Amino acid sequence: RVIRKEVPQSEILILSQYEATEMRPAALQAGAREYITKSDVARDLLTAVESVTQHLIASGSTPIQRSAPTNGEPKIRERQINVSPQKQAEEANAWLAAVVESSDDAIISEDLNGIITSWNAGAQRMFEYTKAEAIGQPLKLIIPSALYDEETRILQRLRNGERIDHYESIRLSKSGKQIDVSLTISPVKGSDGRVLGASKIARDITERKQAEEALRKIYDELEFRVRQRTAELERRTAQVQEQAELLDLANDAIFVRNLDARITYWNQGAERLYGWTRAEVLGKPIDDYLKTQFPQPFADIRSEILRTGSWQGELIHSTKDRRRITVASRWSVWSDKQGKPLGFLELNTDLTEQKRAEENLRTMSGRLLQLQDEERRRIARELHDSAGQMLVALDMNLATIQRDGANLNHGAARACAESLHLVQQLSKELRTISHLLHPPLLDEAGLPSAIRWFVEGFAERSKIPVALEIPQNLGRLSPEFETTIFRVVQEGLTNIHRHSGSSTAAIRISQGPEAIRLEISDRGKGIPAGVQLGLAGAGRSGVGIQGMRERLRQLGGHLEIQSRRTGTTILAVLPLRNSTAMDAQHAVKLAS
Structure with missing residues (x-):
């Protein structure tokens, strides 16, 4: 703000390591022409410098000089000097080169043949090759042989003008050390818009990967100990009885x-x-x-x-x-x-310690189910917001090409039509997967709409008609109740499709004054007697049945399985005292 006040005609370009989203608007409001974060240097800096240069060429430069302080404050004065466009470009390029050279990350440029054309000091520190040793060599110099195909695919994506963000891979140093890196790769285009090569920023994430691996090993060890302890408790109980x-x-x-x-x-x-x-x-x-x-x-x-x-x-x-x-x-x-x-x-x-251990296991199981639902919701959102939007853009591009098909030969036109069909099919499947992970209707419209949507999709995919009965006056429940009932329906129908051999299925939801009852039934071959004994034993049921039981138990409910040769019925009961209506916080969230 001081520079802008004292030298109103100056051009200010801020390069910062702070990536908070609110920083850029604040910088622009204060008078800066552009605000560039360190991680986006390769993509944004050259464009910003060119913009500043063109502006200075058009209006003349305004170098800033400092004179002696006045009353403890430095005084800023300006001097108008007309500088040639060539000089402006040289100074801008020199400044850009200095920024690239001072980066802690490895910044490398290559042409479309994979030949290294620039190599900064960060690259020399990371990969141990000097600039003289690296420039002119294939980029495969630092790529493990097993990943050569990866570089070929990256070059192809760059030829298409695609930018690649935070791509994790492995590179090799001169001494043969493997380095885990996160790559940001941007196409470099000429004045005519053609892709000439690529700029790559490689960040060393070896320590992060090592920390993740250490955490994974700790988790695996804890999981092994829990299983070992659980098995030990089961053996000990059996021994006491025998x-x-x-x-x-x-x-x-x-x-x-x-x-x-x-x-x-x-x-x-x-x-x-x-x-x-x-x-x-x-x-x-x-x-x-x-x-x-x-x-x-x-x-x-x-x-x-x-x-x-x-x-x-x-x-x-x-x-x-x-x-x-x-x-x-x-x-x-x-x-x-x-x-x-x-x-x-x-x-x-x-049994005090055993009961405490069992309660801890139940708590952990409930937390894992909660994390599973959160992760499903996150993945569903990512599929919709990221991959889904990319497919929409690809669909639009292919449709444009197809409309201009008069300029295409027969083979290209057919390939374009097939590609458009594949993109549309992929979009449909991606949307189905996203909704199966976490149906947006469950949050937006409630349990009845979400179940009807799932049942319709299940019947279409499996060719198993489902008779669905839901009370007309079934109101909104808490998010936990609605998610639990939906997941039980989802798992129950999946089991019917996989195991029952039934040609039909039925779902009935009823609400009494004290509880909600969910019945899922089929007319299949039933569950063998030996398997039923296993389902009745704690810890011996399958992952799906055990997951349903645990979800219901977390909310004070229970699961019953009744099976005969003429079919199987799953009964889930949830007490309404834990969720008589949708909580206020959830209601406000939906309303907004």
Whole structure:
């Protein structure tokens, strides 16, 4: 602003490392002719310098000089000097060369034959070849032989005038070291608009790649440990159930209560688990200490033990230090020689850590599902906003060429028509993939519209007609509820298509005062009995079924599978207490 105020006719060009979107408008408003970020030097700088040069040629230059400070502020004065266009161009080119040479990134130019025509200091530092060694050599000098075809494809794209941003690849230094690089490649055009070569900016991302690889290894190791720990917990539980009573007595809390619920035996395992010594509890009512929380009335448990001789389940107990712990409890009847019941032997295994680990796993699973949905939404948006728009542009270009087909020979006209058809088909498939990843109707119009759209597309693709029943008054639910129901429908129909052999399918959604019920049924061959047992076992179901169960569990719901030889029905139930209506924040977002 000071320069513009003191020297209003000067031309100001700002080169900055700050890439924030708000910086350029602020710079232009302050009086700069252009604001160029460091990462876009190769693309934008020459154009900006040419613009400034042409302006100076037309109006004369205004060099800026500084004189002695006045009142602590430097005084800026100007002197009008007419400089020839050739001098202006020389100065602009010299300044441009200095900027390129001072860049930390490797900036390289090549012709359309892949021959290096310029090589800055950054390239020398990165690849270890001097300018004299590099210029005139094929760019394949720094490309691994396995990636030669990649360079050929890049040159072809450049001939078409295409710019390539942030393309990650591998290059070789003079000493043979592999370097991970991010490439920004721009075509260099002559005054007639023809592509003469390319300007490449290579940024060393080796450290970033190494960090990503280290993080991946850490994640893999953590994942392996979680699987290992889960398997270990499953094995340990199975061993506890199968081991002999003597081994159980050695490792768990064992005590005996008589029919009056007074403690008559208390082993060292019980002392370690609960904190009370044998002397403290013998002869005392057990409820004074453990304050047991039963999963059902104790009278029912007592009746079952006396009838069958045993009982097992999970209980919640108190310890001496007032902690509440969960135990796997196995009860047996203690009888005299005549078989008369005297009391109950109770064997308890602490499940507190296991429960905590299971809860952590469930939390992690829920987070992974959330991240999966977010990533699907992001990819769908990228496909629509980036690749989709490119295909639209390509479609328009091909349509223009086809309209002017009189100048094309028969083969070229046919190739153009075929290409246009392929682009249109690809656009349709890309739009379908994008909507399957995350249907925009789910956010914009709600669950009923999104499900109807998916069912129609599924029926068209699979040739399986689907009978759909949705309440007319089904209102908006929270985004989590709508996404969960949609994903269950999506997975259920996919399973019908892949596994059932059914020629039809049916979906029914009903809303009661307390819950929403979703039924997906088919008339296929049903699920084999052995597979049904696997589906009923925790952790043994397939990824799709397990994902549906986990999504529903995160919202307090559950999944049931009923299968016969005449078909299969999947029932998903979600309690409405967690989502009676769409939350206000989501409503405001949709309204805007």
